[in-house]
Amino acid sequence: MLELRNLECRNCGLRRINTQIYHLLPYLSHLDLGNNRMQFLAADEFTDLHKLHSLKLDGNQFPVILENTFVHQTQLKYLTLSRNRLAKITNTAFKNLSSIEEIDISFNKLDKLEPLAVQHVSSSLKKFDMSGNNFNLIIIRDIIQTLYKLTDLGIAQMGIKELPEDFLPDRIKVLNISLNNLTELRLEMLPKQLAALDISMNKLRGLDETIILKFQTMNSVS
Structure with a gap:
């Protein structure tokens, strides 16, 4: 068991997991606890898991992520906290x-979400999905500006009615802004390096020729 690298307990109905088991798994690199019924995540929950590369905690019922929760996960590359009850x-x-x-x-x-919260990951984070939360444009802008390595952004279903010019930095290459309330899309709204775009399920009234020409240079448009 000491050699175990991957542990998946998805859809297991878990309400709690005995964290002592992690002491027996020093080489664990992938942990999936998604789609369970866990309601509490202790600040020292993953203290013994120093080699984690991927951690999936989506689909649980956590209301808060406490201070220093992932302080021992210096090798972690992928973290999923979606579809919880995070306030x-x-x-x-x-x-x-x-x-x-x-x-x-x-x-x-x-x-x-305070910019200070994401400042800790600003030098490495490339993909950030904050879709489906209640952030206003000011909070979204501050987060994007703090994450200066960000190239893949999810801001779907956030009630966005318009995108101000220069709101999205040119480094953004992948953008999901679906399920919002956009009524128009102008070329100056889009990052210059954009390669993939999802604008589905908005309220667009039409697209002008400059946008269509932009789409022709991109890899993917929905």
Whole structure:
């Protein structure tokens, strides 16, 4: 059991897991606890898991991510917290995630997220999905500006009615802005390096020729 690298307990009806088991799994690199009934995540929950590369906690019932929750996961690259009941992510929740490349906090109950909370991952994070939360444009803008390595952004289903010019930095290559309330899309709204775009399920009234020409240079448009 000491050599185990992957542990998947998805859809197991778990309400709690005995964290002592992690002491027996020092080489664990992939842990999937998604789609369970877990309601509490202790700050020292993953203390013994120093080699984790991927952690999936989506589809549970966590209301908060406490301070220093992932402080021992310096090798973690992928973290999924979507579809919980998160109303708060503390400012040091992502501290020490120096290798992280992707974080998904989509479809929770968050109405704010301090730039300081994501500042800890600003030098490595490339993909961030915050779709389905209650952030206003100011919060979204501050997060994007803080994550200066970000190239893949999810802001779907956030009630967005318009995108101001220069709101999205040119480094963004993949953008999901589906399920919003956009009525128009102009070329100056889009990042210059954009290669993949999802604008489905909006309220667009039409697209002008410049946007169509832009689409022709991209890899994927929905």
